[in-house]
Each structure stands twice: as C-alpha cells, then as structure tokens.
Amino acid sequence: MTGQPARFTRRREDFTCEHCGTPVRGDGYTNHCPHCLWSKHVDVAPGDRAADCGGAMPPVGVLYEDGRQVLVQRCERCGHQRRNRVAAGDEPAAIEALYGRPVPD
Ligand SMILES: [Zn+2]
Ligand SMILES: [Zn+2]
Numbered sequence: 796m797t798g799q800p801a802r803f804t805r806r807r808e809d810f811t812c813e814h815c816g817t818p819v820r821g822d823g824y825t826n827h828c829p830h831c832l833w834s835k836h837v838d839v840a841p842g843d844r845a846a847d848c849g850g851a852m853p854p855v856g857v858l859y860e861d862g863r864q865v866l867v868q869r870c871e872r873c874g875h876q877r878r879n880r881v882a883a884g885d886e887p888a889a890i891e892a893l894y895g896r897p898v899p900d
Contacts (some may be wrong), residue, residue, distance in 0.1 A: 813851060822882075827852075827868065829884045832893075834877075836870040848873050856898035857881070857890055864890065867898050 808821040812828035813835065819828050826842075827834035832854040839845040850872025858865050864881035881890060 814853070827854075827866070827879060827882075827885075829882060830886050830889065832866060832868075832885065832889050834868050834879070836872065836875055836877075838877075846875075848875065850875075852877065854889070854893055856896045857893040858898050866890070866893075 808826075809819065810821065811818050812831060812833060814833035815828060815831040817828055817830040826838070834852040836846050836848040836850045836852050837844050848870060850870040852868040852870045852875075854866055855869045855876075856867045858867065860878075866879045866881050866885075867876060868879060869876045
C-alpha cells in the first residue's frame with residue numbers, strides 16, 4: 796500500500812457532536828463537526844486516537860496553507876492546538892465567522 800502517510804490511521808467513525816448535537820457521519824478523515832466545527836482531543840497524530848485528554852476543541856481561527864483553508868482548533872482542557880484541513884461538507888458560514896480572528900501560533 797502506498798500513498799498514505801504511515802502515521803495516519805484511517806478510521807470510519809460516526810459520532811454525535813458534543814457541542815451542537817449534530818450526528819456526524821465519519822468518512823475516516825473528518826473528525827470535526829461540519830456544522831459548528833468543534834472537535835475533540837483524542838488524537839496525538841491524526842487518526843491515532845492516542846490522546847487521553849478528551850477535551851473539547853472549539854475552532855479558534857482559519858488560515859490558508861498552500862491555497863487551502865485550514866481550520867485551527869484548540870483544546871479547552873490542555874491548550875493543545877491542531878490544524879485540520881477544511882472538509883468539503885463543512886458549514887461555510889461557520890468558517891466565515893472565523894475570518895479576521897487572530898490565529899495563535
Ligand atoms: Zn457541532
Ligand atoms: Zn487536550
């Protein structure tokens with residue numbers, strides 16, 4: 796098998812968003828709610844579910860990397876920050892609402 800970074804573990808998981816209650820159909824890549832963009836701190840490397848923090852990760856900003864929109868989320872519990880590609884099904888209005896916010900490094 797080639798074409799996948801070795802550290803990415805793909806899992807399909809359906810879950811219910813703990814922030815807004817939207818049922819989210821997992822596609823194996825998206826781990827945030829497409830409606831409110833909140834996620835949960837469960838990964839150390841993307842997809843590995845190795846973090847035992849479990850804190851809520853609200854979106855704190857959006858930026859561009861290589862011409863693609865990247866969502867920045869920050870764990871409310873431990874302060875861990877993560878960047879996530881914006882997924883095709885993500886709510887455009889929720890992303891727009893993040894524009895203009897300072898993105899911490
Ligand atoms: Zn949500
Ligand atoms: Zn955390």
